[in-house]
Amino acid sequence: MADTETAEAGRDFIREIIREDIAAGRCQGVVTRFPPEPNGFLHIGHAKSICLNFGAAQEFAGRCHLRFDDTNPIKEEQAFIDAIQRDVRWLGFDWGEHLYHASDYFEQLYAWAEHLIATGRAYVDDLTPEQMRAMRGTLTEPGQDSPFRGRGVAENLDLFRRMRAGEFPNGARVLRARIDMAAGNINLRDPVLYRILHATHPRTGDAWCIYPTYDFAHGQSDAIEGVTHSLCTLEFEDHRPLYEWLLDSLPADPARARPRQYEFARLNLAYTVLSKRVLTQLVQQGHVRGWDDPRMPTLAGMRRRGVPAAALREFVRRIGVARAYSVVDMAMLDHAVRETLNPVAPRRLAVLHPLRVVIENYPEGDTEILTAANHPDDPDAGTRTITFGRVLYVEREDFMEEPPKKFFRLSPGREVRLRYGYFITCTQVVKDAAGEVVELRCTYDPASRGGNAPDGRRVQATLHWVSAADACPAEIRFYNPLFTRPDPGAEGDVMADLNPDSLEVLTGCLVEPALALAEPGETVQFERTGYFCADPESRPDRLVFNRTVGLRDTWARVQDAGAKAGKPR
Numbered sequence: 001m002a003d004t005e006t007a008e009a010g011r012d013f014i015r016e017i018i019r020e021d022i023a024a025g026r027c028q029g030v031v032t033r034f035p036p037e038p039n040g041f042l043h044i045g046h047a048k049s050i051c052l053n054f055g056a057a058q059e060f061a062g063r064c065h066l067r068f069d070d071t072n073p074i075k076e077e078q079a080f081i082d083a084i085q086r087d088v089r090w091l092g093f094d095w096g097e098h099l100y101h102a103s104d105y106f107e108q109l110y111a112w113a114e115h116l117i118a119t120g121r122a123y124v125d126d127l128t129p130e131q132m133r134a135m136r137g138t139l140t141e142p143g144q145d146s147p148f149r150g151r152g153v154a155e156n157l158d159l160f161r162r163m164r165a166g167e168f169p170n171g172a173r174v175l176r177a178r179i180d181m182a183a184g185n186i187n188l189r190d191p192v193l194y195r196i197l198h199a200t201h202p203r204t205g206d207a208w209c210i211y212p213t214y215d216f217a218h219g220q221s222d223a224i225e226g227v228t229h230s231l232c233t234l235e236f237e238d239h240r241p242l243y244e245w246l247l248d249s250l251p252a253d254p255a256r257a258r259p260r261q262y263e264f265a266r267l268n269l270a271y272t273v274l275s276k277r278v279l280t281q282l283v284q285q286g287h288v289r290g291w292d293d294p295r296m297p298t299l300a301g302m303r304r305r306g307v308p309a310a311a312l313r314e315f316v317r318r319i320g321v322a323r324a325y326s327v328v329d330m331a332m333l334d335h336a337v338r339e340t341l342n343p344v345a346p347r348r349l350a351v352l353h354p355l356r357v358v359i360e361n362y363p364e365g366d367t368e369i370l371t372a373a374n375h376p377d378d379p380d381a382g383t384r385t386i387t388f389g390r391v392l393y394v395e396r397e398d399f400m401e402e403p404p405k406k407f408f409r410l411s412p413g414r415e416v417r418l419r420y421g422y423f424i425t426c427t428q429v430v431k432d433a434a435g436e437v438v439e440l441r442c443t444y445d446p447a448s449r450g451g452n453a454p455d456g457r458r459v460q461a462t463l464h465w466v467s468a469a470d471a472c473p474a475e476i477r478f479y480n481p482l483f484t485r486p487d488p489g490a491e492g493d494v495m496a497d498l499n500p501d502s503l504e505v506l507t508g509c510l511v512e513p514a515l516a517l518a519e520p521g522e523t524v525q526f527e528r529t530g531y532f533c534a535d536p537e538s539r540p541d542r543l544v545f546n547r548t549v550g551l552r553d554t555w556a557r558v559q560d561a562g563a564k565a566g567k568p569r
């Protein structure tokens with residue numbers, strides 16, 4: 001790893017804290033964890049958390065656990081568990097043998113709940129959820145004690161055991177911490193620790209009908225695993241006092257680690273929603289074609305679209321880790337994608353809107369094989385062959401019958417270069433009955449093979465093209481943001497802000513034959529057009545490509561302008 005990279009990685013406040021903890025001997029080795037709830041696919045916000053947790057552990061020679069926070073069987077599925085593991089690995093991280101589940105600890109958590117009851121720190125409450133909510137108070141008013149708050153230890157233990165035994169229906173009773181109904185922090189107003197849920201769990205089956213809440217499972221799981229730095233997003237900041245209270249209330253065990261929770265700001269992306277609840281709705285209501293739809297901000301969607309994992313990691317490194325709220329521009333992600341792909345993506349020829357070209361002085365029925373470099377700056381990337389012949393296709397927008405001043409591409413009488421091919425000159429325009437251009441008649445200069453005229457004659461444009469002899473038809477899918485406003489849902493209904501034009505399907509495209517072999521997940525550059533990736537639905541007789549990103553970079557320009565104006569970046 002380059003020095004600069006390490007130096008950059010070390011700048012955020014979390015890594016600073018870890019460094020100080022190590023220097024002061026406050027921890028023996030760093031242990032972090034990434035704790036997803038398996039109720040959906042991972043999104044780019046999770047990538048930030050994954051890169052932070054796994055990245056910091058790597059940098060400080062520690063370890064990072066993957067722990068499923070599987071405490072709500074109603075919303076959790078094995079398919080999500082599998083997808084999450086696949087996506088973390090794809091992003092480039094490895095938890096080794098440290099794969100855990102909150103459900104691994106259900107027995108231990110239960111024992112600790114009994115310990116809380118036995119020490120007077122928890123009680124069984126029979127209030128309905130509505131009553132409980134009504135008595136919780138507000139930010140400015142204290143809550144009221146439940147009439148069941150005074151229950152004795154023996155009765156609480158008996159009821160809690162009967163909750164576990166399945167004697168009561170869902171919602172009949174809960175176990176609550178006995179902390180302080182007047183606490184300024186609402187999280188400390190006797191939070192619920194266990195609820196009754198007669199539901200089959202993906203891992204523990206029907207062994208349990210009571211499940212711990214997130215708050216009761218989280219810190220304790222960290223403690224069991226010896227997590228030193230429990231990193232989470234800022235919405236959990238107000239839960240930290242509860243996290244601490246619960247850890248303080250566990251039976252004394254000097255061997256157990258004392259984790260500390262630190263909070264950082266979530267990643268927010270403009271024109272995108274990073275909430276699993278909304279992403280689930282998009283999938284369930286059919287607004288997208290699935291969790292891995294290339295429009296989705298999920299890791300699976302981005303992978304399918306052709307975004308390399310390295311670009312995501314680089315994007316996350318650049319946005320950094322801080323506590324301040326911010327919204328990141330999509331162009332910044334696109335910039336990282338281009339920077340990652342440009343040096344490595346093989347170059348290919350593809351015509352999106354084909355316009356037929358007949359080379360009149362090329363012998364009928366003849367073809368020839370030309371050699372094309374796979375990458376202009378990398379001889380090691382090798383070459384491939386393409387076929388030249390009498391009938392070719394160029395991009396419709398590369399021709400204008402009456403060109404304005406600054407149009408240097410093909411027009412009547414004008415000579416241009418065909419990439420890796422020859423110079424051609426347009427001699428005639430063929431139109432259909434409606435007056436639309438359907439074909440160009442051209443001549444080629446046989447002496448310009450490879451793209452240079454022996455007399456040093458210059459042309460102003462180089463066009464991409466394919467040959468009628470061997471071009472393959474393809475469908476190309478273009479993706480626009482899923483939402484029409486940078487802050488979807490800011491005016492209420494997030495679904496009202498859906499972009500009806502988020503998917504544009506272009507059929508009748510023609511691509512060079514090398515692309516028939518493209519593997520899904522392999523991203524190539526269509527010269528002059530952008531980066532594209534074969535879709536898993538692509539078949540030899542029906543090629544399908546996803547546009548990953550265009551060639552034009554708005555982010556670099558924004559940055560340059562900022563630098564010129566002397567603004568901090």
Ligand code: ATP
Binds near residue numbers: 037045232
């Ligand atoms: P959502 O709010 O989308 O439902 P979540 O936070 O409930 O997501 P979890 O599976 O619990 O989803 O998240 C696992 C970890 O990922 C948590 O530690 C959470 O803080 C972190 N995380 C989730 N969203 C983001 C985000 N946008 N930016 C950074 N970290 C995130």
Ligand code: MG
Binds near residue numbers: 037
């Ligand atoms: Mg969560």
